[in-house]
Amino acid sequence: MVLIAFNKPFGxxxxxxxxxxxxRTLAEFGFxxxxxxxxxxxxxxxxxxxxxxxxxxxxxxxxxxKGHERTYWVQxxxxxxxxxxxxxxxxxxxxxxxxxxxKGRILDPQPEIPPRDPPIRFRKNVPDVWLELVLTEGxxxxxxxxTAAVGHPTLRLLRVAIGAFQLGDLPAGKWxxxxxxxxxxxxx
Numbered sequence: 409m410v411l412i413a414f415n416k417p418f419g420x421x422x423x424x425x426x427x428x429x430x431x432r433t434l435a436e437f438g439f440x441x442x443x444x445x446x447x448x449x450x451x452x453x454x455x456x457x458x459x460x461x462x463x464x465x466x467x468x469x470x471x472x473x474k475g476h477e478r479t480y481w482v483q484x485x486x487x488x489x490x491x492x493x494x495x496x497x498x499x500x501x502x503x504x505x506x507x508x509x510x511k512g513r514i515l516d517p518q519p520e521i522p523p524r525d526p527p528i529r530f531r532k533n534v535p536d537v538w539l540e541l542v543l544t545e546g547x548x549x550x551x552x553x554x555t556a557a558v559g560h561p562t563l564r565l566l567r568v569a570i571g572a573f574q575l576g577d578l579p580a581g582k583w584x585x586x587x588x589x590x591x592x593x594x595x596x
Contacts, residue, residue, distance in 0.1 A: 410443055411591055412459040414583035415575060418524050422448040422457060447546060455567035456575040479569035480551055481519060482539045484560040492558040502553045511542040528563045536563055572596040
């Protein structure tokens with residue numbers, strides 16, 4: 409049983425085979441044979457992606473009824489007021505589908521994240537801020553759609569934790585095997 413933590417960089421798709429886009433695949437990162445991603449991160453999202461050779465983990469970690477938390481740091485345009493944060497936390501209707509309630513807060517202090525290549529859009533007269541959002545579901549582009557729905561488009565999105573397991577200081581594009589104690593944090 410292998411469980412791997414990978415810090416997925418921008419521009420990499422969460423699969424081993426090309427999809428016809430110019431994005432890179434997981435095949436170039438030297439993972440052991442027989443592992444596959446548990447869940448997905450869009451090509452333009454970064455951060456913690458787990459890979460395993462255990463099929464049952466996918467259901468155990470990702471099914472919304474299990475309530476398994478995923479933590480994201482989201483850089484958004486403009487500083488949201490309390491009303492916008494409460495709308496995110498309450499749950500929104502996105503494209504006719506209800507999103508489950510989540511936890512949300514402005515990160516204080518703001519994290520120091522290495523710059524992305526390519527860099528995010530910069531607007532001199534529009535401030536940005538990092539939020540932390542904790543979700544128990546992961547619909548396609550959900551975080552981006554949620555922040556846009558409350559008037560704060562996402563500039564950059566990083567998944568920093570799954571369950572109690574944190575990405576920590578694992579560099580972008582690198583991976584490591586998760587040890588037995590850390591495995592308990594993932595499944596917590």
